[in-house]
Amino acid sequence: MVKVSVVMLTYRHEKFLRQSVEAVLNQHTDFEFELILANDNSPDNTDEVVASIQREHPNAHRLRYFRNEDNLGVMKNSRKALEMARGEYFATCESDDYWIDPKKLQKQVDFLDENTDYSICFHNVRIEYFEDFGSKTSDYLHSGLHKGDLLNPWEDPKTFTIHDLIGEEEIWFMATASLLIRSSAFFPFPDWLEDSKSGDIPILILSARNGKIGYLPDIMAVYRKHAGGASLTDHKSDERFLRNRIYMYDHLNQDTDLVFSDRFHRVLAGYYFLLLKSDQLNDQYLKKLPIALKYLKLTFPNVPHSFELIRDHLLPPFILGIYGALKKALGLWK
Numbered sequence: 001m002v003k004v005s006v007v008m009l010t011y012r013h014e015k016f017l018r019q020s021v022e023a024v025l026n027q028h029t030d031f032e033f034e035l036i037l038a039n040d041n042s043p044d045n046t047d048e049v050v051a052s053i054q055r056e057h058p059n060a061h062r063l064r065y066f067r068n069e070d071n072l073g074v075m076k077n078s079r080k081a082l083e084m085a086r087g088e089y090f091a092t093c094e095s096d097d098y099w100i101d102p103k104k105l106q107k108q109v110d111f112l113d114e115n116t117d118y119s120i121c122f123h124n125v126r127i128e129y130f131e132d133f134g135s136k137t138s139d140y141l142h143s144g145l146h147k148g149d150l151l152n153p154w155e156d157p158k159t160f161t162i163h164d165l166i167g168e169e170e171i172w173f174m175a176t177a178s179l180l181i182r183s184s185a186f187f188p189f190p191d192w193l194e195d196s197k198s199g200d201i202p203i204l205i206l207s208a209r210n211g212k213i214g215y216l217p218d219i220m221a222v223y224r225k226h227a228g229g230a231s232l233t234d235h236k237s238d239e240r241f242l243r244n245r246i247y248m249y250d251h252l253n254q255d256t257d258l259v260f261s262d263r264f265h266r267v268l269a270g271y272y273f274l275l276l277k278s279d280q281l282n283d284q285y286l287k288k289l290p291i292a293l294k295y296l297k298l299t300f301p302n303v304p305h306s307f308e309l310i311r312d313h314l315l316p317p318f319i320l321g322i323y324g325a326l327k328k329a330l331g332l333w334k
Helices: 014-025 046-056 074-082 104-114 191-195 200-208 239-255 261-276 285-299 306-314 317-329
Strands: 002-010 032-039 063-067 089-092 118-130 158-160 180-182 212-226
Touching: 002 014, 002 074, 002 104, 014 032, 014 046, 032 046, 032 074, 046 063, 074 191, 089 104, 104 118, 104 180, 104 212, 118 200, 180 200, 191 239, 200 212, 200 239, 239 261, 261 285, 261 306, 285 306
Parallel strands: 002 032, 002 089, 032 063, 118 212
Antiparallel strands: 089 180, 118 180, 158 212
């Protein structure tokens, strides 16, 4: 019987893949686990790397590998892989990150087995920076590596709850490579999540509805940051990204039974305000007006940026033009 399913998505991570996969297969446990490796039709030598691991690694029988015929995108690929999982728990690791403690899974499983009121266990990770990864002149093996940078500052075990995941701004302090989640706390996979740009935030909030979150201070994985990383493709001046965040938080508010509406509304308001200043909506008064009114509704009566909201987004441009001309004519504005 499989105790843990490790889900790893891969796309254009040929150089990192062997290290990431073998770090999972090298785990020392007293239970069975599987690694589900989901290749989203990557246009590199991922198949050859996997074939080599399957031939050579003594624990290759734990590897379940599939390659999509078409590129599905992150969340559809993620759903396909997660729904293959057979474990009581599932762990996640992106294929450009890697684990550095061979007892990582054992430690986290022991914690969740002993604490049945917890749905998530995570731990500290080291951050490695690869500046300019992917350029023709860079070699990730010799790029600027900054050792000793940790994601979390806490040196002792801690407990968090869903309340710690929903604030006035977006909250993220758990690396994907550090997560172990009780499967029954998360599944079934919600249909709307396929269209979300973010996977970690919804999975964590939805799982935290059903239990507490335990933190282990052990540094058991490495989180790589590089020019090709997904987190660096998010643009808070891009209309599509911002509308997707609004979509995600609207659904999370519904799926948490509106219990946290006040806090979700503040998060949503922040994204509506950013949307007003997005590149695509610049000088688009009629398109921005309903967004401005939505922001006003979400924040009323204590409306942040109220002057800027009225001046730049609610007042029609021709009124501002008349006002400016009048001030100039009266000598009040040069």
